[in-house]
Amino acid sequence: MSPAPRSGLVVGSHGRHLVVRTADGTRVRCHVRGKRSEAVVGDRVQWAPAGDEGVIERIEPRRNLLYRQDEWRSKSFAANLDAVLLLLAVEPVFSDRLLGRALVAAAHAGIPAWVALNKVDLPGTDAARARLAPHAAMGTELVELSLRRDPQAAVAALAPRLRGRTTLVLGPSGSGKSTLINLVVPGAGAQVGEISRALASGRHTTTTTTWYALGDAPDAGAIIDSPGFQQFGLAQVEPQQLAALMPDLAPHLGGCRFHNCTHRHEPGCALRAAAERGEIDPARWRLYAELHDDLNAPPRY
Ligand SMILES: Nc1nc2c(ncn2[C@@H]2O[C@H](COP(=O)(O)OP(=O)(O)OP(=O)(O)O)[C@@H](O)[C@H]2O)c(=O)[nH]1
Ligand SMILES: [Mg+2]
Ligand SMILES: [Zn+2]
Missing domain, CATH: 3.40.50.300 (P-loop containing nucleotide triphosphate hydrolases)
Incomplete structure (x- = not known):
């Protein structure tokens, strides 16, 4: 019979293994079942002792999860x-x-x-x-x-x-x-x-x-x-969500002629009008265009 799982918090991530802090504050090196770890730092997990080390049995439901990706892969971290x-x-x-x-x-x-x-x-x-x-x-x-x-x-x-x-x-x-x-x-x-x-x-x-x-x-x-970033991919974001996620653009949403306006080329775009009136910073408006086009581009492999 395998030992009962215990709860812990993932406090370190080193590729093939994780460091889990237990309720009494000790740290256990844990391996993951399968090829790739899905647990990330901040995860609450159930783990089972395996010799001196441990094995992650389960990840508790998360409140939130931040993604970050570089050129090669999309990952939650x-x-x-x-x-x-x-x-x-x-x-x-x-x-x-x-x-x-x-x-x-x-x-x-x-x-x-x-x-x-x-x-x-x-x-x-x-x-x-x-x-x-x-x-x-x-x-x-x-x-x-x-x-x-x-x-x-x-x-x-x-x-x-x-x-x-x-x-x-x-x-x-x-x-x-x-x-x-x-x-x-x-x-x-x-x-x-x-x-x-x-x-x-x-x-x-x-x-x-x-x-x-x-x-x-x-x-x-x-x-x-965390390690410094040189890239910050946003593959998890849908292009049509983008404007609502930018706090200087979001207040102008709702006034466009087309309900599915991309705010890129459509006539009657309320965001473009706000940018032209100087109510949106030019650098931020350019960033919107760049991010939007990026999110629409086919993924690079
Ligand atoms: N002039 C100056 N240098 C600083 C200041 N704070 C940190 N540094 C220096 O900046 C350099 C980089 O600091 P780190 O703390 O290693 O930077 P990091 O963001 O952890 O870098 P990565 O781990 O590579 O992502 C070190 O030489 C620090 O001494 C500051 O307020 N003024
Ligand atoms: Mg550092
Ligand atoms: Zn628009």
């Missing part, structure tokens, strides 16, 4: 989140397109997102701020940080926003995600890399997704480190 923190930096310069895509993915998954701009100690801060202005205007919560120059102020700004929630930190490589996690989780020991080295080698410092508790209390909250 974190579940049961309360918030997504998009961490950008003055340097390396972030892509508006990747930011926009990540925000659409969070909206599609029904997870609130906020944005932090790190490294405001560097020149170029004004330009970065200007590029985030449309997001501030559409009501996205925006925080400025210098994790290196002023870590205490950063903790003061971050702590109340992180407390009691499970937050996934997303952002390009080198923005300071692991630096942030080491600051708010003493003893986390997340590896931090010099950008020049990471970019020169084309490698990311963080290569796995890892869950950290923000304290010992069960309701302290948690923060999840």
